[in-house]
Amino acid sequence: MSEAQGFLDQRAGLFGRKAAVIGGGGGIGAGITLALAEAGVDVAICDIDQDQMAVTVAEAKGHGREVLSALVDATDPAALDSFYDEVTQGFGNLDIVVNVVGGTFRTSFMEMDRDAIARDIQRNYGYVVQSVQRAVQLIRAGGRGGSIINFTTIEAHRGAASFSVYAGAKAATTNFTRSMAVELGKEGIRLNCIAPDTTPSNGNNSAMPPEIAASFANLSPETMGKGMAMYIPIGSPPPIAALANAVLFLASDLAAFVSGITMHVDGGTMAAAGFLDWPYGDGFVPVALSGTLPYIFPENA
Template sequence: MSGFLDERAALGGKVAAVVGGGGGIGAGIALALARAGVDLALCDIDGEALAATGAAARQMGRAVMAMTLDATDEAALDGFYDAIEAEFPRLDILVNVAGGTKRQRLDQAGRDDIRRDIARNYGYVVQSVQRAVPLIRRSGDGGSIVNFTTIEAHRGAAGFAVYAGAKAATANFSRSMAVELGKDRIRVNCIAPDTTPSRGNMLAMPPEFAEGFARLHPAVRSKGMEMYIPRGEPPPVEALADAVLFLASDLSAFVSGTTLHVDGGTMAAAGFLEWPFGDGFVPTPLAGTLRHMYRDGEAG
């Protein structure tokens, strides 16, 4: 079966650029592509993580070019694409993973925070796609662009307003580019994760939130995920990497302009949580949960 799928996927011998491919989710994606026979051009702001990921991919026999840079630095990102053009005869796949934010209300955000959120969640994506498209066109075989957005692009994300707006822009930009590039056989899609076990997600929260969460017993920490995610657990990095493999491969040859939600069902749930103490799936806690939350709340 694996031989059949490998043949249909047709990833072997292709070249992928992964922006933010050094650590965490990006590393998982880069190494999954390498295992599928894809050569890599990687960039990341974390040079140490980037070196480790590049070394692991080379051990698999893959050609790797790696550059340490901030994707929001226009000159540095241009340099990355110049190096790809010089190093590789083709480019088939682009994955824009880099991004990030921190939780804060808009009235508490500084102008630099706002500019940074827009640049790292939308601005660099536009430049990255613009530079990648001519390189993908060189082969005449088409290609695949995968941009990371988020579930927050599809709902009102209080405390993450600028981030949510920037990611929504990335989603609609991707749909628009799918239309523009259709005749070139270049597909453009998005992946929208929700909660994932990544360092970036922890850094997005205020320190006191992260510290309080870390003090909880692991069994208690998991209860929140069981209530929030219909699957009962957050998707691992491997699940996101599998989604990229699908969208990058010929298995999705006629999938373009769409967003793939890799979230265990939270987008589908749209606010329905599986509350404990017999309340079940409802948008708001009922008597069973409320009685435990507010023990002194009963009338009389």
């Protein structure tokens, strides 16, 4: 370990802490679980994908940490309570909780039935409220404060047509997080959000209708890359590791006075607010100009 690494580890103070990652078995959640374990954190995870979770548990144990796991649908209130009961028995207290679970699908609001609306609200807001309530009890049991990190989305901060209920539920999670940061601040319990945009995850891929997902599959990586470079100021989607790094920061003592914020880990898309880097010399503008328009609408050129 280099001096720089030792200095940062000491300042972060993560080694020996205990975390729960809700949805920590695969994808983004697995990346977070493994980053915490590598930082010296004991981890409890739940997920609906048993196979992926088994792989993640084995890798986390490979870092020498204690790992608890449970096959649980976090959107089921009874199942989520049972997971927290297991964590209480196994760990006794927590320092860090990360609520990763979420998801949606692209559709017009008027085509959603009430069951689909209720599911979108529960998996993007409802379970978070329950998880935070149980998490606070376990953080209080540790007597040294702690960090709760809720995953929201860029869609909570813009008008997301065809993802309206999802966007509304994530906005509720965002403001709930801010409110709880104020309510629990004097106890040393910090709450923050991470708002990703496009990330390489199964959840994002499954949000698209099958026909759109299939059409993406027919595009070359070079073409997809050029599209992302137009949309994302940094030029490419943030990898899962970037989201895990944000969790490590917010969970650590490096962020000891950071509470109630939303950290946008999106490569700059929130900052761009609709400015795209159009090709053919148009550059960063909200709407294509004379360089690009003839290629989009050749019949009107």
